[in-house]
Amino acid sequence: MTGPVTGPVGGPVGGQQGAYLVTGATGRLGEATVRLLAERGDRLVLTGRNAERLAELRKSWAATSRVEVLEVDVTEPAGAQHAAAEAARLIGPLTGMVHLIGTFSAGPLMLTDAAEFEDLIRANYLSAVVATQAVLPHLGRGGRLVYFTTPLTGEPLAALSGYAASKAALVTWMRSIAHEVKRRGIHANAVSLTIADTPEMRRERPGIDLDHTVSPELVARAVGFLTSPAADGIYGGIIPVLGKFSYSSALAGPPPGITGPPPGAGGPGREAP
Ligand SMILES: NC(=O)c1ccc[n+]([C@@H]2O[C@H](COP(=O)([O-])OP(=O)(O)OC[C@H]3O[C@@H](n4cnc5c(N)ncnc54)[C@H](OP(=O)(O)O)[C@@H]3O)[C@@H](O)[C@H]2O)c1
Structure with a gap:
């Protein structure tokens, strides 16, 4: 017996194109993710706090009129609700959200202020809660929610306690809400990646073993998969895009x-x- 049909979801197999809110599109994974979704024909509203970077992204997609941008902080409930409502107004009923907002910091416990733990929890976990609460009313029956995590949630390493714990909170929360929203045909899933191989990362970490990094394009392909009918059977999943990384x-x-x-x-x- 097959499961319920989940409604129109954009993607290479589905025919009908999607309409996605992409939060935190100004970051390192933004460009590749936006490219994959826009090139397959989805309409997108990108959010971020960096007006200059948003303008660049908009300009690079101006010819297609598929990509709109919104300067807003989606980590605040009012900002998230504004972003979701504007996205629905600009690109029609939403088919989902790709939640790229997140941050990273590392440091030994005794050298890390509580404020740094709070920042990690806010950016990596609470931002997803707030953005998802804002976007759910704009999804019909059927939709896709995609979050981003790290293998450190399963095997945390020294001096990464705040980051690993904030992503662990995200993942446990995502797996729980996946059960709540699946009755509406909404899929909540996450992509787990090691370190994205970006120019910024190469500047910050010269000499890193690049075999243990992953290209943003491969991460974007996993997003493409999770927002396509090929992932119709997946709810609360964590898709590892780890390259040749291993402990x-x-x-x-x-x-x-x-x-x-x-x-x-x-x-x-x-x-x-
Ligand atoms: N890149 C990696 O190696 C890697 C590895 C594992 C997991 N991930 C996860 O994958 C997702 C995307 O990664 P990325 O490399 O594109 O991330 P990123 O470049 O660090 O940032 C992504 C977005 O998050 C926004 N952001 C960060 N902190 C924020 C805050 N406190 N309030 C509001 N917005 C905030 C950034 O806005 P601004 O541009 O305004 O700062 C940016 O738009 C994140 O969740 C990240 O944790 C990334």
Whole structure:
């Protein structure tokens, strides 16, 4: 027996195009995500706090008239409600939201102020709550909600407690609300990624093992999948886009097929012949 038909959702298989609110589109993953959705014909309203970056994004899509931008802070309930209402007015009934808002910081517990933990919780978790509450009334029957997380929620590392905990909150919350909204044919899912390989990241972390990063285009493809009929059966899922990243430990030795010390423990491992 097949499940309920979830209504029109944009994508390469569905025929009918989608209308998405893309929150936090001014960030590192924004461009690739917007490109994938706009090129397949979806109409988008992009939000952000950076007016200059929003103007650039709008300009690069001006020829298609598929992309509108809105300078607004979606982490505040009033801003989120304004963004969702404007998006519905500009591009019609929404088919979903791609929630890119998030932030990162690291530091040992005893050197990290409580305010930094609050910032992480606000940007990584509460922003999703507030934006989702705003957008749900504008979805009909059927829709897609996509969030972004990290493998650190399952295996947190030292000095990343605030970041990992804020994303763990997001993921647990997402899996719970996925059960609430699925009755309306709405799919809430997340993409889990390691570190996106962007020019900013390469500047910040010279010498990083690029095999453990992922291209924004591959992350965008996972968004494309989750917002397509190919994901009709997935509710509350976490899609890993981890590249060749894997945890290693001196106890376990290098992963199969790799010789030498694990990355970060004296030099990169070498592929076994
Ligand atoms: N990039 C990665 O390596 C990576 C890895 C794992 C997970 N993720 C997650 O994937 C999502 C997108 O990543 P990204 O690299 O595109 O993120 P990003 O560049 O750091 O930021 C994405 C957006 O979030 C907004 N934002 C951050 N803090 C905010 C706050 N306190 N209030 C309002 N807006 C705020 C940024 O606005 P401004 O431009 O105004 O700052 C930007 O529009 C995020 O949830 C991130 O945590 C990313």
